[in-house]
Amino acid sequence: MNSNTIILKTDEEIEFMREANRLVGMTLGEVSKHIKPGVTTLELDKIAETFIRDHDAVPTFLGYGGFPKSICTSVNEAVVHGIPNNTPLKEGDIVSVDCGTTTKCGYCGDSAYTFCVGEVSPEVKRLLKVTEESLYIGIAQAAEGNRIGDIGAAIQRYCESKGYSVVRELVGHGIGRKMHEAPEVPNYGRRGTGPLIKNGLCIAIEPMINMGSKNVVFEKDGWTVRTKDRKPAAHFEHTVAIRNGKADILSTFEFIQGTSN
């Protein structure tokens, strides 16, 4: 079995993954309580790491490919993989918080939400709203008998119709005992292409949507991906399992509070 092999999960494994993803949702909820002007992303990282460990789990990102922190915090023009640092967030910023946990049973959760810091401009709020909507539009395509390309085609069509662009360099992914498994799940593409979607498939769907052009650059810190034009980007992610023919969303935003988007 090579890394291109899609590992379908049993119902029992899916329940383990629901547990890991519920903890991710609770962690995003805990972090959300602290998002306000003046807080640093390093403080948010510490809150997340402590919360995850207090719940008998491990922050999946810490040490993953050498990533130095427990969450990714990507501010404004940073699209994904921002490293928590000492810079205080300020009124009008947006910050994507991406979180992963591995629980005792050995399965991973992965989910991300882009938060407003204080009051944010209407233009940026609209970017967040459209990106979150596109996540659910993509999830609706994650149904038995469809193809992986149907997900990205729907996300791309919707976001481009609103005047935004879709990042090409990064994609969603299969998930299970490892955070990144086959298949790749692009946020762009053509209907009817890619692997067939079957019951037991577990994938992370994660639109990365730019207000300006689709082009990104990889920063010299080795991780941060930012928009080339330095316009804002948004990122929302859910882990889903295909069960009884349709997507069962395993992660959750239900614990998130204090956001107006």
Ligand code: MF3
């Ligand atoms: N969770 C990210 C994703 O959505 C990957 C983070 S990579 C890490 O796929 F190194 F930061 F962990």
Ligand code: CO
């Ligand atoms: Co993620």
Ligand code: CO
């Ligand atoms: Co992911």
